[in-house]
Structures are given as structure tokens and as C-alpha cells.
Amino acid sequence: MTTTAVRPDNGVAAPQRPPRRKVRGLLAKHWYAWLMIAPVVLVISVLVLYPLARGIYLSLTNATEMNVGRTIGANEIPATYDLIGLDNYLDVLSGADGAFYPRLLWTIQWTVICVTLHFTLGLGLAMLLNRAMRLRTLYRMLLILPWAVPPFVAAFGWRLILNDQGGVLNAVLGAVGISGVDWLGQPLAAKVSVIMVNVWLGVPFMMVALLGGLQTIPKELYEAAEMDGATPWQRFRAVTMPGLRPVSGTVVLLGTIWTFNQFPVIALLTGGGPGGSTNILVTEAYERAFQGIRDYAGAATYGAVIASMLVVFAFFYQRWLRRQSAEVLT
Amino acid sequence: MSANRGKLSSTALHTTLVAACVIAVFPVAWVALTSLKTERDTWARPDELGTIGLGNYGQVLADTQFTTWFLNSLIVATGTTVFGVLIAATAGYAASRMRFPGHRPLMWTFLVTQMFPAAVLIVPLYNVLSGLGLLNSYGGLILAGSTIAVPYCAWMLKGYFDTIPVSIDEAGRIDGLSPFGTFWRLIVPLAKPGISVTIFYSFITAWGEVAFAGVFMQSEDRYTLPVGMATFVSDFKAEWGLLTAGSVLVMLPAAAVFFLVQRHLVAGLTAGGVKS
Numbered sequence: 001m002t003t004t005a006v007r008p009d010n011g012v013a014a015p016q017r018p019p020r021r022k023v024r025g026l027l028a029k030h031w032y033a034w035l036m037i038a039p040v041v042l043v044i045s046v047l048v049l050y051p052l053a054r055g056i057y058l059s060l061t062n063a064t065e066m067n068v069g070r071t072i073g074a075n076e077i078p079a080t081y082d083l084i085g086l087d088n089y090l091d092v093l094s095g096a097d098g099a100f101y102p103r104l105l106w107t108i109q110w111t112v113i114c115v116t117l118h119f120t121l122g123l124g125l126a127m128l129l130n131r132a133m134r135l136r137t138l139y140r141m142l143l144i145l146p147w148a149v150p151p152f153v154a155a156f157g158w159r160l161i162l163n164d165q166g167g168v169l170n171a172v173l174g175a176v177g178i179s180g181v182d183w184l185g186q187p188l189a190a191k192v193s194v195i196m197v198n199v200w201l202g203v204p205f206m207m208v209a210l211l212g213g214l215q216t217i218p219k220e221l222y223e224a225a226e227m228d229g230a231t232p233w234q235r236f237r238a239v240t241m242p243g244l245r246p247v248s249g250t251v252v253l254l255g256t257i258w259t260f261n262q263f264p265v266i267a268l269l270t271g272g273g274p275g276g277s278t279n280i281l282v283t284e285a286y287e288r289a290f291q292g293i294r295d296y297a298g299a300a301t302y303g304a305v306i307a308s309m310l311v312v313f314a315f316f317y318q319r320w321l322r323r324q325s326a327e328v329l330t
Numbered sequence: 331m332s333a334n335r336g337k338l339s340s341t342a343l344h345t346t347l348v349a350a351c352v353i354a355v356f357p358v359a360w361v362a363l364t365s366l367k368t369e370r371d372t373w374a375r376p377d378e379l380g381t382i383g384l385g386n387y388g389q390v391l392a393d394t395q396f397t398t399w400f401l402n403s404l405i406v407a408t409g410t411t412v413f414g415v416l417i418a419a420t421a422g423y424a425a426s427r428m429r430f431p432g433h434r435p436l437m438w439t440f441l442v443t444q445m446f447p448a449a450v451l452i453v454p455l456y457n458v459l460s461g462l463g464l465l466n467s468y469g470g471l472i473l474a475g476s477t478i479a480v481p482y483c484a485w486m487l488k489g490y491f492d493t494i495p496v497s498i499d500e501a502g503r504i505d506g507l508s509p510f511g512t513f514w515r516l517i518v519p520l521a522k523p524g525i526s527v528t529i530f531y532s533f534i535t536a537w538g539e540v541a542f543a544g545v546f547m548q549s550e551d552r553y554t555l556p557v558g559m560a561t562f563v564s565d566f567k568a569e570w571g572l573l574t575a576g577s578v579l580v581m582l583p584a585a586a587v588f589f590l591v592q593r594h595l596v597a598g599l600t601a602g603g604v605k606s
Contacts, residue, residue, distance in 0.1 A: 125347075128347055135344075149358060156560075157574075208592065283449070296453050304450075
């Protein structure tokens with residue numbers, strides 16, 4: 001044992017072995033690494049992979065609250081749901097269940113609008129803050145504040161502000177002569193509201209990240225560009241954007257994932273309403289599983305569809321990462 | 331730069347920043363102000379102040395289960411963080427330093443499970459926890475939270491370990507340390523900043539978790555803060571005084587800690603993201 005422990009993992013290439021001893025050879029060489037990842041592999045298998053497999057199984061059944069096995073007092077009611085094959089997927093993907101494509105469209109709109117606003121506003125503020133001026137630290141502190149607010153607290157606070165009965169936003173609008181809006185009660189206004197709140201929450205992170213990125217761009221580059229007579233816009237295009245690429249690529253991706261999966265803002269601000277109009281895919285799945293007659297199979301199907309979209313996304317993300325690091329090397 | 335900036339553009343700059351600051355601060359300030367309005371229903375009359383006092387705070391602490399929910403959130407978030415970081419640290423190190431068969435699938439799993447929203451796993455996890463009798467228990471919610479925390483912590487810690495020079499490991503090996511000894515005695519002390527950021531991040535993620543907590547905790551004395559506080563403003567009542575006072579109590583300590591560590595947060599996150 002002790003001899004293998006000291007042996008470095010990236011040691012000299014092993015001599016050709018007969019295949020019979022290959023497994024033992026691999027074990028001797030890598031047991032240490034495998035031991036170190038074992039707890040994570042165990043936890044992920046039990047908590048993620050097994051539930052995932054079970055979720056896929058459930059999505060092939062017609063399980064609802066009424067027919068899954070449960071225990072009421074001393075009586076055990078056995079499960080009575082059946083395997084029904086791909087019917088759930090057909091229902092969802094053919095549009096027969098009615099909600100999927102509207103939700104998907106809204107999820108994409110929601111993600112694109114939120115991330116675009118996060119990035120442009122965050123970049124704008126970062127560029128304003130990235131110069132010598134009075135009160136810079138104070139501005140920075142105040143602008144970061146929304147990031148320090150837990151999303152569920154922000155959702156409650158905004159509900160108070162957007163309330164159609166005596167909310168302060170309508171009072172302010174009324175004072176300048178605009179009639180009040182039922183922010184959380186009308187489909188379009190509710191969509192605007194959830195985007196507004198999520199943008200409020202997400203801009204500070206982008207701002208701080210991009211400010212960090214801006215500070216890594218050498219001042220000399222700007223000076224050189226100025227000497228060459230470049231206009232501010234040209235300097236932005238030729239110096240700022242390329243200099244920010246490593247940071248901006250990462251934060252846009254993180255932002256996309258976070259926004260796609262944003263649960264608390266929508267669930268606590270509008271509860272997906274009115275009439276499900278603000279439900280993105282993840283809140284829709286949640287609603288199916290735990291509201292009204294719990295449609296476990298339908299929710300699992302949504303879960304499986306969302307998971308496969310994320311796997312595809314992750315695949316392209318990795319390819320993109322590899323291409324980026326290759327670019328840096330050349 | 332500021333020397334050649336005209337008075338006009340300087341005014342425009344400050345006006346823009348002041349406007350942005352007002353938008354950033356206003357909701358928080360409004361919640362704080364509303365929490366001080368002690369007269370019932372003054373929240374619905376924004377132009378009136380009514381009497382100002384700490385009555386709502388007294389009420390939320392004494393007459394509701396707020397302190398219980400606060401404690402529940404604390405237990406669950408701490409449990410999830412400790413479990414997540416402990417489990418993930420060695421794996422993050424192995425993934426950073428060692429090349430072994432299964433390395434790529436492991437990194438893939440970290441990446442993909444990190445992206446999973448709660449909605450993907452919630453139904454099967456509900457069934458699993460129900461089968462194990464862990465619904466409505468701290469342990470069950472900690473396990474559920476770990477589905478997010480473990481891959482996430484492993485990914486972030488791997489990113490941080492990557493920034494520590496390999497020559498330190500080599501020096502440790504020459505001195506006769508085992509790989510785990512190198513990790514424990516040399517790398518962990520050096521990685522303290524990265525580990526603290528990971529701890530903080532997984533704590534605030536678990537602290538704000540809503541989806542799992544909303545269905546796995548079923549009795550009022552086990553609610554976490556988001557679930558419990560949502561009961562103040564249901565379809566049937568609107569205790570905004572209680573809700574805003576509770577919000578301030580949750581926000582203040584969180585914001586204080588946040589301002590201390592915010593510089594490191596971005597560095598930690600982007601380090602984990604850029605280097606795969």
C-alpha cells in the first residue's frame with residue numbers, strides 16, 4: 001500500500017502489459033485518484049443519477065397523485081400506475097398538452113432579454129465606474145446592493161412595490177400623470193415585472209465582473225489607440241471588447257444558465273400567473289408536480305426535456321471553451 | 331482622463347450614476363421604510379408615513395415562528411455547505427491534479443449537474459425522500475440541497491486548485507508526502523481563500539433555496555425563511571408589516587457579510603468557469 005501511495009500518478013509510461021493484467025494495472029496506477037473522487041461519485045450517483053433514472057422511468061408512466069403508492073395511517077395503498085411508453089413525450093413535443101411551446105418561447109424570450117439587459121447595463125455601468133472620479137467607491141457600493149439581497153427577499157419587496165392596491169410604483173406613475181398598471185395581474189405587465197426584477201437582481205454581478213475585466217486591459221492600449229486617432233467607438237470596438245472577451249464569455253454563460261433556471265423570482269413574484277403566462281419551463285414543471293392534482297409523470301417529462309436541453313447546451317459550451325483556450329494558446 | 335473631461339460630460343456621468351444608484355437602492359430602502367410603519371394598512375398608502383416605530387419587529391420576533399424558520403434555514407444551509415465542501419474538496423483536487431480514466435466523464439457530470447434546475451430532480455427526489463421517511467426533516471432537505479452544492483463546490487474548488495502551482499505538490503512528494511498528505515497539509519492551507527468563497531457561495535445558495543424547501547418541508551415548524559415568510563402575504567391576508575420587518579432582519583446580516591467578500595466572489599466564480 002505505502003509503495004503505491006508514494007508513486008506519482010503521472011509517472012513514467014507503463015511498459016506494455018498483457019491484457020489480462022490491464023485491469024489490475026489500472027487499479028494499481030489510479031486507485032488513489034479513484035479513492036479521492038469516490039465520495040463525490042457515490043453522492044452524485046445516489047442523489048442525482050438514481051433520481052434522474054427514476055425520473056425518466058416516471059416520465060414513461062401515467063403516475064399522478066391519485067395512483068402512486070402511499071401510506072395513509074396504517075393502510076398501505078399500492079401503486080396502480082402503468083408504463084405507457086413515450087405518450088407523455090408525444091403529448092408535450094407535439095404541442096398537444098398546450099403549454100409546452102408557449103412556455104418554451106417565453107423561456108427563450110425571458111433568458112435572451114434578461115441576459116442582454118444584464119450585460120449591456122452591467123457593461124455600461126462598469127465603464128462609467130472605470131475612471132477616476134469623485135465618489136467612485138460610494139457609487140460602487142450602492143450599485144452592488146441588489147446583489148447582496150437574497151432573491152426571495154427581493155421578490156417579496158418588489159411585490160410590495162408593484163402591488164396594484166397602493167403599490168408605490170403606481171403612486172409614482174400617478175403623480176406624473178400615468179394611470180396605474182395592474183403589474184402582477186395582466187399577462188404582459190407581469191412579464192415586464194418579472195424581467196424588471198430579475199434585471200435589477202442580476203446587473204450588479206455583471207457590473208462587478210466586467211469592471212474586474214476592464215481593469216485588466218492595459219492602459220497603454222488605449223493610449224496607443226488614441227495616438228492613432230481612434231474615435232471612442234473605435235476604441236471600444238478594437239480594445240475594450242476584445243480585452244473583455246474571456247470574462248464576458250464566462251459571465252454571459254453563467255447568466256444564461258442562472259436565468260434559464262431562475263426559480264424564486266417567478267415563483268414568489270407572480271407564482272407563474274396570471275394564468276401561467278409568466279411560467280418558464282422550470283416553474284411550469286414544478287407547478288405540474290405540486291399544484292392541483294399532482295401530475296408526477298407530466299412533471300417528470302418536463303424535467304427530462306429540460307435536462308436534455310441542458311445536456312446539449314453543456315456539450316456546445318465545452319466545445320466553445322476548448323476553442324477559446326486554443327485561441328489563447330495560439 | 332478626468333482632466334480633459336468637460337463640465338457637461340462630468341455632470342452627465344454623475345447624473346447617470348446617481349439615477350442608477352437610486353434604482354438600485356430604492357426597493358431596499360422602501361422595504362426598510364415600510365417595516366417601520368406600525369399602523370395597519372399604511373403600506374397601501376405610500377404617501378403617508380403614519381406612526382413610525384419598531385412594532386413590526388417586536389411582533390415578527392415574538393408572535394410568529396420567524397425565529398424558528400431562521401434557525402431552520404441556518405441549520406439546512408450550514409448542513410448543506412459543510413456536507414458539500416467536505417465531499418467535494420478531495421474530488422476537486424483529484425480532478426485538478428491527477429489524470430485518471432473517468433476524468434472526463436467526471437468533469438462532464440460536474441458541469442451538467444451544476445446546470446440542473448431543481449425542477450429536473452424534484453419529483454423523483456420527493457419519492458426517494460418519502461420512501462426513506464426523510465420528508466419534513468433537516469436531513470432530507472440537506473441531501474436535496476447537496477444535489478446542487480456538491481457538483482458546484484467540486485467545480486469551483488477544482489478551478490481554484492488549478493491556480494496553485496504544481497511545483498508545490500512536487501515539493502511535497504519529494505518530502506515523502508502521500509497525495510492526500512500533499513492535499514491536506516500543503517494545498518488546503520494555500521487554498522483557504524478559494525475554499526472560503528466556495529463555502530460562502532454554497533451557503534447563500536442554500537439559504538435562498540425555494541423549490542425544494544417549498545415541498546419537502548411540510549409542517550410550519552420546519553419551514554425555512556422563504557417558505558415561512560411567504561405565509562405572511564397569502565391570498566387571504568397581507569401582513570406586509572411583518573414581511574418587511576422579517577426581510578430587513580434577513581437582509582442586514584447577509585448584506586454585511588456580502589460586502590466583505592464580494593470582491594472575491596467574482597474571481598472565484600470566473601476561475602471555476604473559464605478553466606475546464
